[in-house]
Amino acid sequence: MAVTGCVCHDISFDELKQIARESKSSFDELSKKTNCCTGCGMCEPYVRLMLRTGQTSFEALPPHEAEHVITEAASADS
Ligand code: FES
DSSP: OOBOEETTTTEEHHHHHHHHHHHTOOHHHHHHHHOTTSSSOTTHHHHHHHHHHOOOOBOOOOHHHHHHHHHHHHHHHO
8 A cells, every 4th residue: 555645634745745845845844834744753754755756655664764764864954
């Protein structure tokens, strides 16, 4: 089953991509604006990948890969 959006806040990665593009938002700004990634947090690695690659539909990542995406993004931000 493909991962295509933030389930907690019922917003697709396609919608998030459009909002990010129009507002030129960073991950933090996009999260503040839409509340994405502020519920269970499971969508965070996908939203970060979407911002980086433009991809909006993903195979589910194994937990260690999802963690790696977040860790990598955090170190890039600092
Ligand atoms: S799926 Fe996005 S916060 Fe839960």
